[in-house]
Amino acid sequence: MKDILNQNLEQILSLEIPTERREILQVLIDYIKDKRKKEQPIRLNFICTHNSRRSQFSQVWAQTAADYFQIPAQCYSGGVEVTACNERTVASLERMGFIVSKHGHSNPIYFALHTQDSRPIILFSKLYDDVINPHGIFASVMTCSHADENCPFIPGAEARIPVRYEDPKAFDDTAEEAAQYDARSRQIAGEMFFVFSRVTI
Template identity: 50%
Template sequence: MIFSKLKSYINGLVSNFGSIPSDRVKDLKTVADYILSKKKSEEMARLNYICTHNSRRSHLAQIWTQTAAAYYGIKDLETYSGGTEATAFNPRAVAAIERAGFKVQNPDGENPRYEVSFSDEAEPMICFSKKFYDDFNPDKNFAAIMTCSDADENCPFVPGAEFRKSITYVDPKVADGTDKEAEVYDERCKQIATEMFYMMSLLRSGL
């Protein structure tokens, strides 16, 4: 069972699908079609969300997509994230998912492997910064979803990816150290959550 606070947050996302711009709806449908094609072939669909530092947007997309898959009962889907560089899952982004209702275990360290949970019944998601080709991630037959324009432009070829799509977001780090910091991170978290839930809702209707 999804945590009650998170469930309330999700209910708000579902009622907000109409706010997604039409061009982004088209992009999200393209990814949903890829996932559906894998499922029709009875193959595991693996999505690797890629940004520059694997510190904010790619983690948020990974977490929300996996949560949405569980919410809609979509099986045989795994999500990953990576960067063109490795840093750490930014604490500001971690705080944003906690405010949304996730439970997070932080083992501390320079690049901690956070355990992120949407339910006590499900295995936690292991989230830490890594390069997109890290051994933790799939090395073939996966979709590369580019969540930042810098990574998209600087990484024209993703080895092993059989599908690639650019779905970029403005980096919330623009608000770091300002009085709008939490607000901006919450806004980006909600935007990514809304779009990933919409994408997974299309899969449910396509099955």
């Protein structure tokens, strides 16, 4: 699995980030840089409506990128409704090379590891203010337009940063499903690695 992830990381690190996306990501880069300069905790809570696809991808890839560049960031995710971490999201992460274990049934908890000895990234659908998430001094990173537009206030957030992605849900149960989930995963991965690579400059 590690070899598969390393192969994917080579491709991800070489992805070209379009200028318009770089401008969007710069706000997140500046936030993280400022926290590092002040030697304050870096906490990012990625938020989408159901906490099942884009916010989960974002949490996993942001934490992986932070660990890769040795930035002491803590990455979380949440939603405005509780459903379940979508199995298609989990399947895509496994195709990328993550080691994933499943615990429970109706709203399973998944542990994702990027190496055998890494700290597990905990994935399950939850509200953005779930007990597992930070309740103060964090940035809320809004990954979908619905949550961004319908949840105008996130209690405890010191910054609100829109980084929106298209929902791969549109391709569920189609021949393009796996390819589209992997494409969104790679896009998010590329952007999160871009963000943390710039933090070190």
